[in-house]
Amino acid sequence: MNMHAQPQRTLAETALIDAFGERLSLLPGDGAVMVKRDDAIEAIKHGLPTRRIESWHYTDLRRLLTSVPAFEADAIAKALEPVLEGSAVLPVLNGVSNAKLPEIEGVTVQRLSEKLTDGSVAPGLDRYGADDAIGALNTAFVADGYFVDIAEGAQLEKPIELQNLQSGGQTHVRLLTRVGAGAKAIVVERQAGEGGDALVSSVSQLVLDEGAEVTWLIVQEQPDTATHLAQFKAHIGKDAKLTLFVMNAGGRLVRQEVVVRTTGEGADFKLRGINLLAGDTHTDTTMVLDHTVPHTASTEVMRNVVTGKARGVFQGRINVHQYAQKTNAKMACNTLLLSDDGEFSTKPELEIFADDVVCGHGATVTEIDHDHLFYLMARGIDEKTARGLLVKAFVAEVIEELDDEALVDALEARLDGWFLTHG
Amino acid sequence: MLEIKNLHARIVDDGTEIIRGLDLTVKAGEVAAIMGPNGSGKSTLSYILAGREDYEVTEGDILYNGQSILEMDPAERATAGIFLAFQYPMEIPGVATMEFLKVAMNEQRKARGEEPLKVPEFLKRVKEAAASLNMDMNMLKRPLNVGFSGGEKKRAEILQMKLLEPKLCVLDETDSGLDIDALKIVADGVNALRSPERAIVVITHYQRLLEHIVPDSVHVLYKGQVIKSGDKSLALDLETNGYAGVIGEAA
Numbered sequence: 001m002n003m004h005a006q007p008q009r010t011l012a013e014t015a016l017i018d019a020f021g022e023r024l025s026l027l028p029g030d031g032a033v034m035v036k037r038d039d040a041i042e043a044i045k046h047g048l049p050t051r052r053i054e055s056w057h058y059t060d061l062r063r064l065l066t067s068v069p070a071f072e073a074d075a076i077a078k079a080l081e082p083v084l085e086g087s088a089v090l091p092v093l094n095g096v097s098n099a100k101l102p103e104i105e106g107v108t109v110q111r112l113s114e115k116l117t118d119g120s121v122a123p124g125l126d127r128y129g130a131d132d133a134i135g136a137l138n139t140a141f142v143a144d145g146y147f148v149d150i151a152e153g154a155q156l157e158k159p160i161e162l163q164n165l166q167s168g169g170q171t172h173v174r175l176l177t178r179v180g181a182g183a184k185a186i187v188v189e190r191q192a193g194e195g196g197d198a199l200v201s202s203v204s205q206l207v208l209d210e211g212a213e214v215t216w217l218i219v220q221e222q223p224d225t226a227t228h229l230a231q232f233k234a235h236i237g238k239d240a241k242l243t244l245f246v247m248n249a250g251g252r253l254v255r256q257e258v259v260v261r262t263t264g265e266g267a268d269f270k271l272r273g274i275n276l277l278a279g280d281t282h283t284d285t286t287m288v289l290d291h292t293v294p295h296t297a298s299t300e301v302m303r304n305v306v307t308g309k310a311r312g313v314f315q316g317r318i319n320v321h322q323y324a325q326k327t328n329a330k331m332a333c334n335t336l337l338l339s340d341d342g343e344f345s346t347k348p349e350l351e352i353f354a355d356d357v358v359c360g361h362g363a364t365v366t367e368i369d370h371d372h373l374f375y376l377m378a379r380g381i382d383e384k385t386a387r388g389l390l391v392k393a394f395v396a397e398v399i400e401e402l403d404d405e406a407l408v409d410a411l412e413a414r415l416d417g418w419f420l421t422h423g
Numbered sequence: 424m425l426e427i428k429n430l431h432a433r434i435v436d437d438g439t440e441i442i443r444g445l446d447l448t449v450k451a452g453e454v455a456a457i458m459g460p461n462g463s464g465k466s467t468l469s470y471i472l473a474g475r476e477d478y479e480v481t482e483g484d485i486l487y488n489g490q491s492i493l494e495m496d497p498a499e500r501a502t503a504g505i506f507l508a509f510q511y512p513m514e515i516p517g518v519a520t521m522e523f524l525k526v527a528m529n530e531q532r533k534a535r536g537e538e539p540l541k542v543p544e545f546l547k548r549v550k551e552a553a554a555s556l557n558m559d560m561n562m563l564k565r566p567l568n569v570g571f572s573g574g575e576k577k578r579a580e581i582l583q584m585k586l587l588e589p590k591l592c593v594l595d596e597t598d599s600g601l602d603i604d605a606l607k608i609v610a611d612g613v614n615a616l617r618s619p620e621r622a623i624v625v626i627t628h629y630q631r632l633l634e635h636i637v638p639d640s641v642h643v644l645y646k647g648q649v650i651k652s653g654d655k656s657l658a659l660d661l662e663t664n665g666y667a668g669v670i671g672e673a674a
Binding site: 129194370371374375376377378379380381382383385386389390392394395396397400 | 473475476497500502506515516518522523530534554583
């Protein structure tokens, strides 16, 4: 007999639990995977996180996730032209990977459904903490995605674009990437969709072996009918270098978690992010970064533009472990608030257990600089255009830091597209 | 071209009156120099002409080609042909200089009902103007004024002026921060713009700039009023005797 008083389940919680019962027989996985799925749905049965859970304080998922759409068997999403010209595209359409896998030199691609069926991905399905609701949701339902293995020493000439596209209903996707020692690659993770009510969970896992170098761009442009719950997890090995660029430019309820661990000396992590927030939406970027070994570096810069009634959140937690001496970490979060009804919450956290480190953080919230506006207008640029230029400049600064003309041009084009519809 | 009549203006924030009954007329084709000691209202006058919102006109009027400009915003004034070369040009990170020039030129053309410039024509004009001012094109690839030296910023202002082809140019202390070589280049740039259809107002502290840009008229500004007007000899007189004599005369 259960002596606990179960809190009443929300509609969304009930819908998820029911959906699991219905979907279970369709989900791929061996015994080990099925055990992980059962554990995950148990966690959901205990309830979605509320504001009383510290890491969800600004995004009360239990309250904000008001409904969960059914799976739509006949939803038809179509692959998109890649963000970077000439990319090898790996599409997942409504949660299903492409039957035909592209041939990319130095890269082995497998459908994730196969790796679930043979159980080889089971260890990676664990949650990273008790409050890992996105991990639990994804582990319970994930049916497909890709495993991309970039061979040791491979220098990819063309970028790879992983597309997770939906056209309504539920999709749960996992994208695994291993980058061999000394390999170099640019990867775009495209998260987009069209159409009605949608719930997306997407988990990306990346492992960088010694000396690997990766630029990973997350381009999230969901429609404002979508709930987008995403996680990016990475381990950065010795002397490996990861630049993660996150662009959030859509979605009704968005949480993008970034969970990174430096695992080898000389590891270097850069996070650059822009949040373009409009309408009546909620967008949360939450980073947990662990410096676990000595001599590693990280910098994080977020730039946020808030319009309409949009709400934004950035939580940045840097844990410097006891042995991680000589860590160098810097974090900044700057917000341009363009509306009285918008809001942005920033929570930087530094937990430092080593005594010889350089760590810092800063956060600002500003409006458009009137001197700058006057200068542009004094050259004949009308107020609306001048404001647009200044807002774009505020976020473009972070893009230009990527220092790669093709990337900068492509991302600025996305930026222009957003301003065209929301400016 | 420019007629300022009994202008009174104050700082919006604290109500301090800076311009106190200023009269000034500048004709098309004329180069007028405005000189005066620190705090006389020279820079304020230039900002008011450009339409900066920090100042409020409480009395009098500013006519440009016979029309009052007081109700026009800075962009409308610029489009109508008024150009202010800033004493301290703003650094604007993230706005590429070339992009800014293109938008400014085309916005002005649009407001005048002209077609936007095609890219090759735009580039040609920028290259020519930059060459005439001895400016490196690489500088223009940087964000607007960011990391420019004082002299580079002033040159960039004159570059913009050349490209935008205004009718009324107001140069606020364009000589400050320039070494003698740069001063000469900038002055040549301004002189090249002298024309019967264009008026130029040169605001300066010193006679030095006026050796290179020879004015048709010189006006001494003090406590927000023009207290004396004359020809270029007035500037020489000020250089030798300082402002004290002129101020004493007026008082």
